[in-house]
Amino acid sequence: MEKENVLVIGLGEVGRPLFELLKENTNFNVYGFDLDEKKMNEIGQYKSDFPSKFSVMHICIPCSEKNAYVNAVVAYVTRFSPRLVVINSTVEPGVTLEVHKRCHNSLVVHSPVRGVHKNTEYMKKELKRWTKYIGGATPEAAELAEEHFRKLGLKTKVVKSCVETEIAKIFETTYRAWMIACFQEMHRISRYFGACFDDVADFIEDTHRLRHDRPLMFPGVIGGHCQIPNIELLLRIYESKFLRIVLESNEKRKDEIKDPEIVKEIEKIKKRVEANEKLIEAT
Numbered sequence: 001m002e003k004e005n006v007l008v009i010g011l012g013e014v015g016r017p018l019f020e021l022l023k024e025n026t027n028f029n030v031y032g033f034d035l036d037e038k039k040m041n042e043i044g045q046y047k048s049d050f051p052s053k054f055s056v057m058h059i060c061i062p063c064s065e066k067n068a069y070v071n072a073v074v075a076y077v078t079r080f081s082p083r084l085v086v087i088n089s090t091v092e093p094g095v096t097l098e099v100h101k102r103c104h105n106s107l108v109v110h111s112p113v114r115g116v117h118k119n120t121e122y123m124k125k126e127l128k129r130w131t132k133y134i135g136g137a138t139p140e141a142a143e144l145a146e147e148h149f150r151k152l153g154l155k156t157k158v159v160k161s162c163v164e165t166e167i168a169k170i171f172e173t174t175y176r177a178w179m180i181a182c183f184q185e186m187h188r189i190s191r192y193f194g195a196c197f198d199d200v201a202d203f204i205e206d207t208h209r210l211r212h213d214r215p216l217m218f219p220g221v222i223g224g225h226c227q228i229p230n231i232e233l234l235l236r237i238y239e240s241k242f243l244r245i246v247l248e249s250n251e252k253r254k255d256e257i258k259d260p261e262i263v264k265e266i267e268k269i270k271k272r273v274e275a276n277e278k279l280i281e282a283t
Contacts, residue, residue, distance in 0.1 A: 004055035004148070008032045009076050011039040014088055014113045015060030017123035019043065027151045033076075050080075056148055057082035057106075060113075062225075063091040063233070070098050077103045084144050087162075088113045090169050090226070092233055096162035100137035107141035109134055110162040111149070112169035131155040135165030170230050174243070176217075177227040181249040183219035187265065188256075198268040205272060218273045220266050221257060222250045 004027060008019040011034040020043075022030040031054075032045045040046070057080055063069040069091065077085055077099075085108045087096055096110040111134045115126025132154045136142025142158045149156045159165060190197040201216055208214040222228055228250065231243050256262050 006056045007054045010060035013117040054082040093166045108137040109145040110165045135162035180217045181246040183217040
């Protein structure tokens with residue numbers, strides 16, 4: 001059987017692990033491209049070695065602005081002529097269909113990456129751990145993408161369309177941000193009444209041990225490049241007071257952590273959360 005030529009665009013926290021995972025599989029000839037040539041050199045990739053066409057092109061670049069992102073993806077499609085385009089990025093709802101409308105000779109799907117970006121090796125494990133949800137711009141695109149991911153040895157699930165996966169990925173991170181903001185506010189209320197928040201959290205944690213429906217959240221500042229940026233991404237096209245509350249609470253927390261006592265209280269909850277996460281990883 002002839003090997004598929006597969007290209008990964010973007011060799012960052014998502015693209016590099018995906019590139020290496022593909023490389024380990026004997027079904028593919030794998031190539032990587034990044035605007036940062038240093039990243040390409042690190043994996044021994046040179047543009048002069050690229051074939052004229054690709055079976056599959058994975059897009060692993062961040063989407064900070066819809067039009068710029070779509071234009072960039074369309075430019076890569078024009079340049080590399082893939083049969084299938086897989087958008088792994090978190091994007092605004094509608095982005096995948098827009099790419100589909102402008103790329104008449106390629107099939108397009110959205111299949112967001114899930115997992116914790118600790119390092120390349122850890123992310124490779126995460127890619128294998130989670131089911132790869134696939135939302136196609138067309139049923140044919142979804143079918144081809146599912147076949148590709150199964151060759152890679154990943155669990156797959158095809159949903160109605162790319163709109164579902166686009167929204168689901170944003171909601172996945174936003175849901176966590178909502179819960180963290182809730183814990184930020186519960187911490188404030190506890191302090192207002194002079195209550196020990198660690199004891200309050202212990203009560204909630206004990207309930208969670210039996211019911212498994214009230215996980216503790218670390219009530220520090222929501223950082224990273226997923227949760228808050230994804231909320232801002234959604235707010236650009238859908239106004240929501242709920243989302244605004246998360247942003248407001250997080251800005252307030254940035255000021256609150258200047259108080260060393262608040263930091264100490266937060267750290268106690270952090271230890272509880274980390275202990276629970278270790279238990280989950282062990283199962």
